[in-house]
Amino acid sequence: xxxxxxxxxxxCVPLPLENVDTxxxxxxxxLKATTKEGFGDNLFxxxxxxxxxxxxxxxxxxxxxxxxxxxxxxxxxxxxSSREHAAWAIAGYGFRVVVSSFFADIFRNNxxxxxxxxxxxxxxxxxxxFDSINKDPNTVLEVNLPDQTIKNVATGSFEYFxxxxxxxxxxxxxxxxxxxxxxxxDKIEAWENK
Amino acid sequence: MNTLFDKIWDAHLVTKVExxxxxLYIDRLFCHEVTSPQAFxxxxxxxxxxxxxxxxxxxxxxxTPTHDQDKPIEDPISRTQVDTLAKNASDFGLEHFGMxxxxxxxxxxxxxxxxxxxxxMTIVCGDSHTSTHGALGAVAFGIGTSEVEMVxxxxxxxxxxxxxxxxxxxxxLAKGVTAKDIALYIxxxxxxxxxxxxxxxxxxxxxxxxxxxxxxTLCNLSIEMGARGGMIAPDEVTIDYxxxxxxxxxxxxxxxxxxxxxxxKSADDAVFDKEVSYRAEDIEPMITYGTNPGMGMGIxxxxxxxxSVPEAGRTSFSKSLEYMGLQxxxxxxxxxxxYVFIGSCTNGRIEDFRDFASIVKGRKKADNVIAWLVPGxxxxxxxxxxxxxxxxxxxxxxxxxxxxxxACLAMNDDKVxxxxxxxxxxxxxxxxxxGPGARTLLASPLVAAAAAVTGVITDPxxxx
Numbered sequence: 001x002x003x004x005x006x007x008x009x010x011x012c013v014p015l016p017l018e019n020v021d022t023x024x025x026x027x028x029x030x031l032k033a034t035t036k037e038g039f040g041d042n043l044f045x046x047x048x049x050x051x052x053x054x055x056x057x058x059x060x061x062x063x064x065x066x067x068x069x070x071x072x073x074x075x076x077x078x079x080x081s082s083r084e085h086a087a088w089a090i091a092g093y094g095f096r097v098v099v100s101s102f103f104a105d106i107f108r109n110n111x112x113x114x115x116x117x118x119x120x121x122x123x124x125x126x127x128x129x130f131d132s133i134n135k136d137p138n139t140v141l142e143v144n145l146p147d148q149t150i151k152n153v154a155t156g157s158f159e160y161f162x163x164x165x166x167x168x169x170x171x172x173x174x175x176x177x178x179x180x181x182x183x184x185x186d187k188i189e190a191w192e193n194k
Numbered sequence: 195m196n197t198l199f200d201k202i203w204d205a206h207l208v209t210k211v212e213x214x215x216x217x218l219y220i221d222r223l224f225c226h227e228v229t230s231p232q233a234f235x236x237x238x239x240x241x242x243x244x245x246x247x248x249x250x251x252x253x254x255x256x257x258t259p260t261h262d263q264d265k266p267i268e269d270p271i272s273r274t275q276v277d278t279l280a281k282n283a284s285d286f287g288l289e290h291f292g293m294x295x296x297x298x299x300x301x302x303x304x305x306x307x308x309x310x311x312x313x314x315m316t317i318v319c320g321d322s323h324t325s326t327h328g329a330l331g332a333v334a335f336g337i338g339t340s341e342v343e344m345v346x347x348x349x350x351x352x353x354x355x356x357x358x359x360x361x362x363x364x365x366x367l368a369k370g371v372t373a374k375d376i377a378l379y380i381x382x383x384x385x386x387x388x389x390x391x392x393x394x395x396x397x398x399x400x401x402x403x404x405x406x407x408x409x410x411t412l413c414n415l416s417i418e419m420g421a422r423g424g425m426i427a428p429d430e431v432t433i434d435y436x437x438x439x440x441x442x443x444x445x446x447x448x449x450x451x452x453x454x455x456x457x458x459k460s461a462d463d464a465v466f467d468k469e470v471s472y473r474a475e476d477i478e479p480m481i482t483y484g485t486n487p488g489m490g491m492g493i494x495x496x497x498x499x500x501x502s503v504p505e506a507g508r509t510s511f512s513k514s515l516e517y518m519g520l521q522x523x524x525x526x527x528x529x530x531x532x533y534v535f536i537g538s539c540t541n542g543r544i545e546d547f548r549d550f551a552s553i554v555k556g557r558k559k560a561d562n563v564i565a566w567l568v569p570g571x572x573x574x575x576x577x578x579x580x581x582x583x584x585x586x587x588x589x590x591x592x593x594x595x596x597x598x599x600x601a602c603l604a605m606n607d608d609k610v611x612x613x614x615x616x617x618x619x620x621x622x623x624x625x626x627x628x629g630p631g632a633r634t635l636l637a638s639p640l641v642a643a644a645a646a647v648t649g650v651i652t653d654p655x656x657x658x
Binding site for chain 2: 017031032081083105109113167180184187188
């Protein structure tokens with residue numbers, strides 16, 4: 001899981017829906033596992049498969065036209081439950097980046113804790129991306145974490161995105177929060193004793 | 195600054211990472227079976243213990259069946275998850291309220307009920323409805339499993355400081371309008387992502403006038419508008435509620451605690467990043483028509499027209515109504531329904547069942563309705579029987595099930611079939627939430643009761 005992140009250049013998968021909630025990303029009936037593996041197979045399960053388990057051809061993950069490690073989604077992605085299984089499903093499927101104009105708080109933290117980078121872009125940049133992908137399904141994006149930029153390679157159009165320097169350092173170096181907290185125990189005990 | 199939230203947050207600040215998150219000390223961690231197993235595996239992989247086991251309480255609630263809890267769970271995967279929690283609690287030396295323990299129930303019902311949730315605390319759980327506990331004046335919020343592991347390992351969490359928002363509801367609530375309606379009304383105005391990035395304090399006459407249980411319902415739903423959490427300043431209602439509860443402080447400790455709790459309020463000159471206010475008299479019994487909790491309306495209103503929805507949201511709006519089998523501009527009064535669910539961490543407390551009983555008493559369950567009455571805990575179950583609510587329900591053709599999250603997210607057998615309509619007192623109407631293809635209409639226990647006895651969507655004020 002602790003996979004370092006620096007620059008990712010990839011085609012992308014568009015999901016131009018708003019308010020995609022965590023129950024859609026991974027339905028509750030798949031939350032019974034006691035490990036983090038295998039959730040990618042059930043990512044967007046109820047949009048991806050019909051009741052008999054056949055692929056729904058019209059859903060974007062089943063459309064061979066679209067591929068890549070970047071999911072581009074509508075506003076307010078990841079709302080609802082705190083289930084980290086949603087981030088495990090996104091990561092397990094093979095996405096390393098989710099682009100949207102807005103993310104729910106808990107999903108955003110969960111994604112970062114699984115080395116999936118949530119990239120917030122402006123609504124106009126997002127609309128332009130959907131338009132670009134619509135015209136050319138092979139649209140390539142470059143997500144550059146050190147520079148904090150996301151670029152549409154063909155058009156050269158780009159935006160800066162925000163990430164705090166602590167989390168950026170963690171992603172670039174493959175470190176997680178627990179490594180940090182455990183190195184910090186004296187401060188915790190000092191707080192308890194004050 | 196100087197808000198209730200700021201006071202509690204600042205008092206728990208261990209350190210601030212430069213250009214990064216705050217390291218916040220956590221007073222209480224609740225663990226249920228769904229979002230904790232991978233965190234415990236993480237501890238084992240790192241070879242470390244739980245840092246402060248006495249601050250952690252575990253109980254299964256999501257997978258528990260609502261019948262025959264004295265027997266092993268039939269679904270082997272659910273059983274494994276519930277057993278895994280018991281084993282983890284035992285291995286790491288944590289308090290565990292297992293299935294059939296009189297202390298078991300939904301974690302957000304049990305915490306306040308046992309006096310484990312107290313004003314001024316920082317409280318987390320791998321569950322977004324942890325916001326519930328804010329009703330007692332705590333900073334409480336839902337976290338992911340990596341964060342559960344963080345707290346188990348270090349009793350701390352790394353979090354960015356949210357912005358603050360005060361939502362005031364002034365005036366008095368009309369008859370038949372409950373805390374659930376206030377919440378659904380606010381969320382319909384704010385939208386499902388409208389409070390993202392904020393921690394909300396609720397204030398105003400209509401809020402302070404709520405009982406403790408009403409406050410729990412309101413704070414519970416804070417996450418449904420994206421808020422990190424919701425809270426209400428502790429007052430006499432709060433203190434009376436906590437007094438004599440099992441884990442609440444006693445004797446001299448109680449006096450010290452109460453003196454401290456009384457200081458927990460926003461200063462008169464407190465500055466919030468955002469202030470919003472609503473009027474209680476504008477709120478009527480609410481019902482949702484779509485597939486997120488922001489898609490709600492007064493029960494006598496019509497579903498919005500497509501034109502009234504902002505253009506970028508129209509695809510999602512149409513997809514949502516198609517899923518629900520509803521039309522723009524449709525009025526829901528008189529619409530036939532199939533299921534009624536009362537329960538969940540939102541509306542599974544004794545007052546919710548009293549509300550439900552107030553309408554079904556002397557009436558009969560409609561023949562076309564399957565009703566699930568699921569108490570939030572064994573304590574709620576016990577109280578219902580003590581008050582004779584079980585007799586009222588029985589005479590009206592309803593049966594009480596055993597406690598758990600149940601049909602709120604249908605991880606057990608309580609699933610609404612595809613295409614069927616359920617009036618539900620729970621918190622989410624997402625696609626498939628109550629079972630694949632299920633159509634959920636969120637509402638208060640009064641609206642649920644009115645639907646249960648008439649078989650159609652009914653304004654409960656006509657039956658009160």
